[in-house]
Amino acid sequence: MKHFISINQLTNEEVYHLLDKAETFRSIDYNLPNQIFAANLFFEPSTRTKMSFTVAEKKMGLEVLDFQVEASSLKKGESLYDTVKTFEAIGANVAVIRHESDDWFRELDQINIPIINAGAGTKEHPTQGMLDLLTIYQEFGKFENLNIVIVGDIKHSRVANSNAQILHRLGANVYLCAAPGFEDTTMNFPYITLDEAIRCCDVVMMLRVQHERHDHKMGTNNYLSQFGLTLEREQQMMNHAIILHPAPVNRGVEIDSALVECSRSRIFKQMSNGVYIRMAILEYVLQEWGILDEYLVKECY
Ligand code: CP
Numbered sequence: 001m002k003h004f005i006s007i008n009q010l011t012n013e014e015v016y017h018l019l020d021k022a023e024t025f026r027s028i029d030y031n032l033p034n035q036i037f038a039a040n041l042f043f044e045p046s047t048r049t050k051m052s053f054t055v056a057e058k059k060m061g062l063e064v065l066d067f068q069v070e071a072s073s074l075k076k077g078e079s080l081y082d083t084v085k086t087f088e089a090i091g092a093n094v095a096v097i098r099h100e101s102d103d104w105f106r107e108l109d110q111i112n113i114p115i116i117n118a119g120a121g122t123k124e125h126p127t128q129g130m131l132d133l134l135t136i137y138q139e140f141g142k143f144e145n146l147n148i149v150i151v152g153d154i155k156h157s158r159v160a161n162s163n164a165q166i167l168h169r170l171g172a173n174v175y176l177c178a179a180p181g182f183e184d185t186t187m188n189f190p191y192i193t194l195d196e197a198i199r200c201c202d203v204v205m206m207l208r209v210q211h212e213r214h215d216h217k218m219g220t221n222n223y224l225s226q227f228g229l230t231l232e233r234e235q236q237m238m239n240h241a242i243i244l245h246p247a248p249v250n251r252g253v254e255i256d257s258a259l260v261e262c263s264r265s266r267i268f269k270q271m272s273n274g275v276y277i278r279m280a281i282l283e284y285v286l287q288e289w290g291i292l293d294e295y296l297v298k299e300c301y
């Protein structure tokens with residue numbers, strides 16, 4: 001693996017390996033045998049992804065190089081490539097990058113440290129996809145034949161794209177559900193209504209209305225009752241069905257605020273899982289590049 005950009009780079013075996021690895025990381029102390037620097041380069045706002053990468057890196061004993069766009073030489077016109085190349089030059093061993101462009105990684109092909117995609121425009125969010133897989137796997141122990149609906153602002157979501165593809169590949173029945181104008185016609189999955197979805201789906205994966213990516217400001221007064229997960233709709237879900245949401249949540253818009261922490265919500269579990277799956281991904285990538293020695297790492301456990 002050169003850089004970890006897309007969830008589609010992983011084989012099914014690699015996915016299951018990383019899910020198992022994430023569970024291992026929950027219960028071990030990890031101490032690296034050598035100094036490794038991780039640069040977290042977030043060119044778009046983030047709370048969960050950035051902070052869970054930071055916690056994952058610190059738990060592994062990596063030295064974390066933080067980066068604030070506002071205080072960086074980007075403000076003097078430095079390019080993305082030169083910024084990442086600078087981190088490579090000063091000794092970063094891995095770069096975790098989020099950027100608003102759909103394909104920012106294309107200009108970084110010649111960078112000689114591993115890059116992990118922490119969010120690319122509206123196209124990919126592979127580490128979110130992996131933590132969602134971990135959360136579903138913990139719940140059901142499988143993906144085959146699960147009915148999973150992804151609901152909401154599909155068109156502007158990078159999570160929908162990553163998750164739909166990998167869940168389908170792992171054997172789940174993937175459905176989409178969107179308000180008019182929020183459909184993504186490039187995604188080849190069946191659309192169903194929310195009222196159909198809540199009765200037949202094991203996993204209801206809600207998405208945020210992504211105002212920051214809309215061309216026109218959208219009113220949300222009736223969105224919850226028309227297109228969102230209301231208390232009434234939640235009552236019609238199957239007993240064992242769970243609610244996911246990558247967050248941040250627009251409480252009272254795509255989901256009733258009372259459901260965010262209800263008994264079938266796994267939203268905060270997803271965030272906790274994010275730390276361990278990111279540890280597994282970091283270890284995997286660092287080993288692939290020979291930065292971490294597989295045999296020395298075994299002694300860290
Ligand atoms: N889910 C997610 O990517 O959240 P952040 O934007 O806070 O990182």
